[in-house]
Amino acid sequence: MRLAGFCRIPAATAATVAGLATAFTVAATAVPASAATTTIHATYKVTGSTFLKAPNATLALGPGKLSANVNASTGAVRAALTLPDATLSFKQYGLIPVTGTTHFINNGPTTGTVNVNTGAVTTTSHITMQIVSLSIAGVPVPVGPACESSTPAVIRVTSQPGFNILNGGNLAGGYTIPQFANCGIATLLINTTLTGPGNTITLTLGKAKIG
Helix, strand or coil: CCCCCCCCCCCECCCCECCCCCCCCCHHHHCCHHHCCCEEEEEEEEEEEEEECCCCEEEEEEEEEEEEEEECCCCEEEEEEECCCEEEEEEECCCEEEEEEEEEEECCCEEEEECCCCCCEEEEEEEEEEEEEEEECCEECCCCCCCEECCCEEEEEEECCCCECCCEEEEEEEEEECCEECCHHHHHHHHHHCCEEEEEEEEEECCCEEC
8 A cells, every 4th residue: 555645655555654544444333233253345446645744745645545444333443544655746855856656565454343333443454655756846866766665654544524435425534644664875864854743634535445
């Protein structure tokens, strides 16, 4: 999965991108009590955005896909969120144009719970952010093949008012972007410009496809 522009969320992601990000399969409330031991599989179209505090910029996410399994008895959720690479452009210090493209890598499945009575969802994703390209003032800066967050971003999201397990809706949360490593001469710039707490993410799920 990929999550957060210039910072490879995540998810975190994202994401975390999530991730991160990510909570999703809420079809459990639509299942009768007699199917209490049934695992429900649901897929959703996913779009969204993440606000990156350090560069004060918003990155569009998706369209992607969320594939989730829900235990109708316990409400346990296991899901996988797939997002395309995301590209972010902003002006460092309000002057210098910077453009970066991020790839989101899932570190294990997204896990969480769905309240089988209300349909409310909470999930956590662990997403490695990988920067695959970077340019400053229009000049490409080499980042190498392994420019990644040193640890996965932990992206927690919860369903928002109006969210419906069958019709979808918004999931929102926050995350910290970890320090990056193996980015060559760009490592210091990336860690100064991109990393830190206070980042937010909103994911919008389309109507669920069950089965």
